[in-house]
Amino acid sequence: MAKEEKWELRLYIAGQTPNSVLALKNITKYCENHLEGKYTIEVIDLLKNPQLAEGDQIFAIPTLVRKVPVPLRKIIGDLSNEEKVLVGLNIRPVKL
């Protein structure tokens, strides 16, 4: 059952700012650790595609959006607190 779960994440950034770079690094790390093989991260740079900001109601940068599984969840910030991110995304940590 758990194998069928698929995670579609979207990370909104605005250029290579320290917060954005850090957020991408953090979420990639968490996903590798806990969701290996069952996630995708799409990075959207709003400086290049500003028209995409309205659709997901982005106001803060960086914002991580969990598109799948529903319901939609958002986490804003550089994602430095792993526990909060996992709780926010409702990911059960893999015990190492």
Add this chain to the structure above:
Amino acid sequence: METLLKTPTGIGGLDEITNGGFPKGRPVLICGSAGCGKTLFAAQFLVKGITDYNEPGVFMSFEETAKDLTQNFESLGFDFEKLKAEKKLQIDHVHIERSEIEETGEYDLEGIFIRLNYAIDSIGAKRVVLDTIESLFSGMQNMALLRSEIRRLFTWLKEKGVTTVITGERGENSLTRQGLEEYVSDCVILLDFRVIEQIATRRLRIVKFRGSTHGTNEYPFLIGENGISVLPVTSLMLDYKSPTEIISTGLPGLDNLFSTGGIYRASSTLITGNAGTSKTILASHFAMSSCKRNEPTLFFSFEESPEQLVRNMATIGIDFEQAIKSKLLHIQASRPSLQGLELHLMVLNKLLDELKPRTVIIDPISSLITIGNTNEVRAMLVRLMDTLKKKQINALFTSLTYDGQSEYNNSTVDAVSSLADTWIDLKNEARNNERARSLLIVKSRGMGHSNNQHDFLITGKGFQFTSSNKK
């Protein structure tokens, strides 16, 4: 030195108070409590900017959806859909759903900047509305960050060169709940909505306007069919035209008491007198003379219904019925207390636009005093007279006076008499077991006039002087 450039506000009367409008390319804060008309104010600034001044605009809403906004303003003739289709308007609804958002670590509000920037650039916007940015405060936890970002946003908007209207909810001890006035230092306007003695009035005050002179009073404003209009208590300039044409008062005997043989067109006349001194009759003669000249006439009656007025005047040979049938005379009757002062003025303004009367009669103007305090009534009367003067309308007001000292009596008479061009006082006296009616011209600007008391009678043919009053 560089002078401050202004942007027309699109709000009737406000440009006059602000000496030309909002500071161009700067943020303006509109604050007020719920329901005072902030969003409408902002929307009108934007829509009129597009339709009247060809300045495209962006509406960033933090509360209502684009669909709601579109619906809400449809009734005021603001066609958001059409303006959007023409690429003159962009609406962006920033919706923050607290329950689906977590915060962890550092972030900024670049998302809002990007969205605004995108919206502004896509239509070449010159005007921006942020309604109400304070909603962000309930959606986020990091207040310190939020404050610094809002400060950055305002600076950015200034650099972008757009004139921005920011709305803010009134706080308990400050102008806005979140103290936005600290960040917007150029122009702050406060809207107020109060109910005094059961009558609601809306007011506007310019709290601050850096680098510009502005009216400092509280100005009443109306939300009418065409949006907001502010009523300057006095128009800033006395610049109306003064025709030299002479018109009749409706009574040849009275006309002859003036050296010019009548009164000036577009002048204002005040008739004062105790109860039962024939003020309304004199006013009715004046109305009829206007109808005889084939000029549309508007009669505001605050005491009698149109039917009663028609019936009563018929007994002294004044045929109002015919005048109404021929559409020259319109009698507008309402209880003074039915509406607030401003609404009375609005009804009047509306009728002025619809009927385009050349003569307006208000009988009696003193009843308006029952619905407001002296200052308000005075201010309204001044505005009223200004409006009529500007439109070159012959105006006649009656005012009830009482014997002896009365507070009511003095204030209206004081307010109007100094503004009126002609002042006629009517008297009822007991002489030799008889009630004698008499008329005295107290003043009449720009012409000589009789200084005597003239006796008159009310007969089946109306107002008749007992002496011939021939020249």
